[in-house]
Amino acid sequence: MAASEQEILEGLGKIINEITGIPASDVTPEKNFVDDLDIDSLSMVEIAVAAQDEFGVEIPDDQLKNLKTVKDVLTFIQA
Amino acid sequence: MKISEIAPGSRVLALGHYQPANVVTNDDLAKTMDTNDEWIQSRVGIKERRVAPDSESLEDMATIAGGKALAASGLSPDDVDLVIVATCTLESQIPNASAIVAHRLGIKAPGAFDVNAACAGFCYALATADTAVRAGSAKHVLVIGAEKLSQWVNWTDRATAVIFADGAGAAVVGPSDTPGIGPVVWGSAGDKADAIRIQDRTTFLHQEGQTVFRWATTALYPVALEACSRAGVDPAELSAFVPHQANLRIIEAIARKLGADKAVVARDIVNAGNTSAASIPLALSRMLERGEVRSGGLALILGFGAGLTYAGQVIEIP
Numbered sequence: 001m002a003a004s005e006q007e008i009l010e011g012l013g014k015i016i017n018e019i020t021g022i023p024a025s026d027v028t029p030e031k032n033f034v035d036d037l038d039i040d041s042l043s044m045v046e047i048a049v050a051a052q053d054e055f056g057v058e059i060p061d062d063q064l065k066n067l068k069t070v071k072d073v074l075t076f077i078q079a
Numbered sequence: 080m081k082i083s084e085i086a087p088g089s090r091v092l093a094l095g096h097y098q099p100a101n102v103v104t105n106d107d108l109a110k111t112m113d114t115n116d117e118w119i120q121s122r123v124g125i126k127e128r129r130v131a132p133d134s135e136s137l138e139d140m141a142t143i144a145g146g147k148a149l150a151a152s153g154l155s156p157d158d159v160d161l162v163i164v165a166t167c168t169l170e171s172q173i174p175n176a177s178a179i180v181a182h183r184l185g186i187k188a189p190g191a192f193d194v195n196a197a198c199a200g201f202c203y204a205l206a207t208a209d210t211a212v213r214a215g216s217a218k219h220v221l222v223i224g225a226e227k228l229s230q231w232v233n234w235t236d237r238a239t240a241v242i243f244a245d246g247a248g249a250a251v252v253g254p255s256d257t258p259g260i261g262p263v264v265w266g267s268a269g270d271k272a273d274a275i276r277i278q279d280r281t282t283f284l285h286q287e288g289q290t291v292f293r294w295a296t297t298a299l300y301p302v303a304l305e306a307c308s309r310a311g312v313d314p315a316e317l318s319a320f321v322p323h324q325a326n327l328r329i330i331e332a333i334a335r336k337l338g339a340d341k342a343v344v345a346r347d348i349v350n351a352g353n354t355s356a357a358s359i360p361l362a363l364s365r366m367l368e369r370g371e372v373r374s375g376g377l378a379l380i381l382g383f384g385a386g387l388t389y390a391g392q393v394i395e396i397p
């Protein structure tokens with residue numbers, strides 16, 4: 001069974017917390033990674049890799065550039 | 080036919096290192112290119128690096144580092160019968176660096192060859208030295224990692240100029256009744272050959288930073304774990320983890336996953352930059368000199384870089 005949006009959001013929050021130390025509760029759909037969460041391109045690579053292990057969806061480097069907000073990632077993982 | 084007498088093990092007997100005197104800080108770089116200290120420290124971890132002047136060659140740096148390791152080992156040049164230089168930035172295609180360095184150190188007619196496995200080169204060379212000593216094809220081996228990356232970097236390209244640097248580190252390897260160099264785990268990923276390259280003499284070092292970053296933070300910790308397991312060493316027993324000093328973020332990502340809780344993690348990149356094949360012996364030798372690691376402890380070393388290539392092994396600190 002595919003994970004629900006809420007489950008993915010929680011999983012993503014946990015991953016982001018582990019990699020950057022940002023509280024998981026700050027990871028909400030409307031947040032922009034760079035402007036709101038201060039996450040840089042290298043942390044994004046680590047997050048993408050951890051998300052792949054967690055959700056089984058590969059996010060290649062060229063796609064990763066286009067994922068600007070938490071919502072973008074949720075949509076990408078669910079697609 | 081007879082074969083050579085084999086040795087039960089080999090070990091690193093001594094280390095040595097050399098860095099050029101010229102310190103280049105991030106602020107120095109910011110004067111000539113669009114970069115800044117904050118970006119470099121947060122993305123790569125480097126505060127300053129050393130850059131050799133035109134008058135100082137790779138062979139010069141290798142000779143000084145090798146001479147220090149030899150002196151620290153207490154051996155005489157006559158005891159050394161094989162010299163291996165790991166490098167990917169030598170100016171000349173021929174001759175190699177190792178024969179020149181051996182000659183300058185007064186080592187008479189040793190076997191001499193260079194190894195190019197880029198930033199993994201020192202671990203490849205050390206594995207080769209270990210095998211040579213145990214198989215009896217050499218008695219004492221001088222292994223040197225030396226790089227003059229400043230010659231191959233485009234000093235107007237901020238993506239690479241802020242990262243790479245010059246330096247040399249060396250180890251003397253000799254026979255031992257108990258093993259002091261564990262089995263090497265080595266390999267390559269030629270499908271990513273384009274990710275870091277110096278195409279020819281008319282071009283400069285080019286790298287696809289994020290491809291390398293992704294690979295380094297995912298593909299390498301299994302190699303590190305396997306190197307421990309092949310040596311029969313639990314990562315928790317390690318007293319040092321000395322990976323290639325490519326990027327502090329890569330170093331910390333691998334260290335996090337390794338579970339080497341007691342190990343001092345090498346952070347030599349902060350003051351030395353990325354010196355490719357030189358970075359591991361340079362870091363370990365400097366850590367030993369500063370008393371951050373103790374003689375007799377176990378260190379996991381892990382090289383990785385262009386090729387892509389990688390290699391890691393557990394060694395006993397001399």
Ligand SMILES: CC(C)(COP(=O)(O)OP(=O)(O)OC[C@H]1O[C@@H](n2cnc3c(N)ncnc32)[C@H](O)[C@@H]1OP(=O)(O)O)[C@@H](O)C(=O)NCCC(=O)NCCS
Nearest residue numbers: 041042114115118198237238241288289291292325326384
């Ligand atoms: C090289 C590396 C530090 C670059 O980091 P990155 O986050 O991938 O950098 P990017 O090229 O995506 O650039 C990110 C931003 O920083 C900027 N930038 C790049 N280099 C910069 C520099 N030296 N100074 C200031 N800003 C810089 C970019 O222009 C970009 O800005 P933008 O987001 O406004 O467009 C990183 O990819 C890395 O270390 N990879 C591993 C490489 C490695 O270890 N190689 C050695 C193996 S032996």
